[in-house]
Amino acid sequence: MKLLHLGNVVIDLVLTVDDLPGRGGDVIASSTATTPGGGFNVMAAAVRLGLPVGYGGAHGTGPFGDLARTALAEAGIDVLQPISPGLDTGFVVTLVEDDGERTFITSRGAESTLTTADLDRVKPGPGELVYLSGYGLMHPSNRAALVPWLxxxxxxxQVYVDPGPLGHQVPPDDLAVVLARADWWSCNEREAFDLTGLASAHEAARALLERTGRQGVVVRLGPRGCLLAVRDAEPELVPGFKVEAVDLNGAGDAHAGAFLASLAAGLAPTTAATRANAAAAFAVTRRGPATAPTSTELNAFLTT
Structure with a gap:
């Protein structure tokens, strides 16, 4: 089985700050880093847990595109598209505060220009996994190609969708198509509230389950774990793991990669959610966006 990722690989410009600056203000970052991010984090997490991955998104020419492709190759991720000429891969300015909370500002690049012709190169086989991101669906070109392709x-x-913080802004008709085809819909608590207009995570999970056409919904609750909602059952709280977080950037991506790798290994959804919670907890104890554990590290974490 293979995961075909149709989200966006971008470059993260990560700055660690004591606090965010006020409007018109300035702060001095205590550290900076330039790393591949976005969809790369999910793919790296899945590969580290033994799930083969192909990246079907667009990628550009220029220094950021080169950095993205180098990271993909080093991680053992297949690149399914040729380089998009004339436009570099986009980047995200990521501000990480002392408590680990992160704030993003995104600049679009070649990853926002996926076309129908590009998707003709992506041919999922029976039983394989496809990952979609709300970030990708926000780009008009990507959305126009992806929605009919579904x-x-x-x-x-199996289609796994993470709407991200902008998912509720996807045009309603297109969002309805994606929801109906999603086997698994995974979002954090705030995103669930934005998508449903509800203020209870349990109620939001139920509402999302009614709008999805396939298997289930995961609502990530940070250190509390996640809610797992499947057909003909009440949403179940799958407990999280208590750790000292230093950087929350990439936690949801680690969760997604571990959940998908666990499903691909034939594990039950509750077990997959437990392992995903553990992978996310492990990831936030390290600085950087792509900090998901290997299989050995995850298994050791679960037995301590």
Whole structure:
């Protein structure tokens, strides 16, 4: 089984700060880093847990595109698209505060220019996994290609969707198509509230489950764990793991990669959610966006 990732690989410009500056203000970063991010974090997490991955998103020419491709190759991730000429890969300015909270500002690049012709190169086989991101669906070109493509892939291909913080801004008709085809819909608590207009995580999980057409919904609750909602059952709290967080950047991506790798290994959704919670907890104890554990590290974490 393979994961085909159709989100966006971007470059993260990560600055660690004591506090965010006020409007018109300035702060001095205590550290900076330039790393691959966005969809790369999910793919790296899945590969580290033994799930083969292909990146089907667009990538550009220029220094950021080169950095992204180098990281993908080093991680063992197949690149399914040729370089998009004339436009570099985009970047994200990521501000990480002392308590680990992160704030993003995104500049779009080649990853926002996916086309129908590009998707003709991505052919998921029976039982394979496809990952979609709300970030990708926010780009008009990507959305125009991806939404019809979902209707053409085999019915037994499993589609995992993470709407991200901008998912509720996807045009309603397109969002409805994606929800209906999603086998698994995974978002954090705030995103669930934005998508449903509800203020209870349990109620939001139920509402999202009614809008999805397939298997289930995961609502991530940070250190509390996640809610797992599946057909004909009440949403179940899958407990999290208590750790000292230093950087929350990439926690949801580590969760997604571990959940998908666990499902691909044939584990039950509750077990997959437990392992995903552990992977996210492990990830936030390290600085950087792509800090998900290997199989050995995850298994050791679960037994301590």
């Amino acid at each position: 209707g053409r892939i085999p019915d037994d291909v």
